[in-house]
Amino acid sequence: MAISIRHLASVAVCLQCLRVPAQGGRLLVVPVDGSHWLSMRILVQELHARGHHIVVVFPENNLVIHRAPEYSSKTFRTAYSKQHVRDIYRSLIRFPFINGTFFERFSENLRLIQKFSDFFLITCEGLLRDSELLRELAEGEFDALFTDPFSPCGSIVAAHLSLPSVFLLRGVPCGLDYEAAQCPRPLSYVPRHFTGNADRMSFSQRVHNVLGLVMESVVCHVTYSPFDELAARFLQKEVTVKELLSRGAIWLLRFDFVFEYPRPLMPNMILVGGMNCKDRKPLPEELEEFMNSSGEYGAVIFSLGSMVSDVPIETADQIAEALGQIPQKVLWRHTGVKPSTLAPNTKLMKWMPQNDLLRHPKTRAFISHGGMHGIYEAICAGVPMVLVPLFADQLENVLRIKNQNAGILIDLKNMSSRDLVEALNTVINDTRYKENMMRLSSLHKDQPVKPLDLSVHWVEFVMKHKGAEHLR
Numbered sequence: 001m002a003i004s005i006r007h008l009a010s011v012a013v014c015l016q017c018l019r020v021p022a023q024g025g026r027l028l029v030v031p032v033d034g035s036h037w038l039s040m041r042i043l044v045q046e047l048h049a050r051g052h053h054i055v056v057v058f059p060e061n062n063l064v065i066h067r068a069p070e071y072s073s074k075t076f077r078t079a080y081s082k083q084h085v086r087d088i089y090r091s092l093i094r095f096p097f098i099n100g101t102f103f104e105r106f107s108e109n110l111r112l113i114q115k116f117s118d119f120f121l122i123t124c125e126g127l128l129r130d131s132e133l134l135r136e137l138a139e140g141e142f143d144a145l146f147t148d149p150f151s152p153c154g155s156i157v158a159a160h161l162s163l164p165s166v167f168l169l170r171g172v173p174c175g176l177d178y179e180a181a182q183c184p185r186p187l188s189y190v191p192r193h194f195t196g197n198a199d200r201m202s203f204s205q206r207v208h209n210v211l212g213l214v215m216e217s218v219v220c221h222v223t224y225s226p227f228d229e230l231a232a233r234f235l236q237k238e239v240t241v242k243e244l245l246s247r248g249a250i251w252l253l254r255f256d257f258v259f260e261y262p263r264p265l266m267p268n269m270i271l272v273g274g275m276n277c278k279d280r281k282p283l284p285e286e287l288e289e290f291m292n293s294s295g296e297y298g299a300v301i302f303s304l305g306s307m308v309s310d311v312p313i314e315t316a317d318q319i320a321e322a323l324g325q326i327p328q329k330v331l332w333r334h335t336g337v338k339p340s341t342l343a344p345n346t347k348l349m350k351w352m353p354q355n356d357l358l359r360h361p362k363t364r365a366f367i368s369h370g371g372m373h374g375i376y377e378a379i380c381a382g383v384p385m386v387l388v389p390l391f392a393d394q395l396e397n398v399l400r401i402k403n404q405n406a407g408i409l410i411d412l413k414n415m416s417s418r419d420l421v422e423a424l425n426t427v428i429n430d431t432r433y434k435e436n437m438m439r440l441s442s443l444h445k446d447q448p449v450k451p452l453d454l455s456v457h458w459v460e461f462v463m464k465h466k467g468a469e470h471l472r
Helices: 003-020 033-049 084-096 102-129 131-138 153-161 176-180 204-237 242-246 284-293 314-325 354-356 372-381 394-403 417-429 433-443 451-465
Strands: 026-030 053-059 071-078 144-147 166-170 250-253 269-271 297-304 329-333 346-349 365-366 385-387 407-409
Touching: 026 033, 026 153, 026 372, 026 451, 033 053, 033 144, 033 166, 033 372, 033 451, 053 102, 053 131, 071 131, 084 102, 102 131, 102 204, 131 153, 144 153, 144 451, 153 166, 153 204, 153 242, 176 242, 204 242, 250 407, 250 451, 269 372, 269 451, 284 329, 297 346, 297 354, 314 329, 314 417, 314 433, 354 365, 354 372, 365 417, 372 394, 385 394, 385 417, 407 417, 407 433, 417 433
Parallel strands: 026 053, 026 144, 053 071, 144 166, 166 250, 250 269, 297 329, 297 365, 329 346, 365 385, 385 407
Antiparallel strands: none
């Protein structure tokens, strides 16, 4: 009988280890449209697979957020039509073509930032004016709120509903995230936005870093001061965006130190760079044939991301001419006018399975704008890059890859066909670029917990414990 009891105890322990909660938690998601949502969606899908009930709140007119079986959808109206939303995001392509002095370009960039700030503000006002939706959410008995603090709207809703929040982000464009989390950013080795500095700086670069701090303050004021007023009016008390963000329980940061320069972090800042990397899936038959037909030279994958899939026709013609001069075949995600110089080796696509293509054995190089999604997919696949930054944090991202000698940076505005040909030939034929990217890939993959699993753990942690006060 004693043996049977021991056996029963062992079985009970095993079942306890393997048990799945009979009832999952309830998570409210307030996303940011565009590529930001593409990152959040990966985690939302995984949380759904683990038994949690998820409600996603988004505007009726948006770019990439759609109804899906993995979550319940709650929509609200805004002042923008779908075409207006599309036009606003398309204006991003203007960033790399701004001319003038440094301060003239900074001023024009500031105007574009103001345009996006107004867009996010008016969208948020649409949500906060929907009293019926807010009443439904208040009755939803949620355990936590998941959002991207790039737009503070989710933090305002979290304060209104008294919910702990989990943030997923690459960064806020003016360092407000680190200020809110009370995380130090020493000017001597933590580069500021807009400077192009690395972590090792000369005296003049450190002076430039100080000027970058001033510019960050201007950007913060332009971008987020209107939200201070909105939050105070809606919550009926004096409050700032910084104060709202400071209440964040966990910050899931979409980078790691294989990619990012060493810097201080707070206990509630968790590195989850590469959470979007997935195993390779079989390609559609047509694409598989195209890749295999590339022979010993292989193929080049070209995408400027989910938000900008076309460029001015003059630039597109220049790019197509260059791609026709290399021996590789090329898959180019492009939805604009077909370039007149398009060569037989180049195939245009409106959408492509980028992760699966990058992991294909025939892939030799990746031309990218430098978004975090694409960079980590390239790191995971070990594919060297030709980098063409367009806007936002992309210049900073590509400089980190360039400094690792895993890619070559090209200025889109001043690029010639010859520049692109030389860059591609270099990253493909100079084995150091491939070796360096494979080194980054090996380091990134050598982690005790996969980034996606780590992300899920911390969201579930906040849901279970109603926050993470001990880490703040």
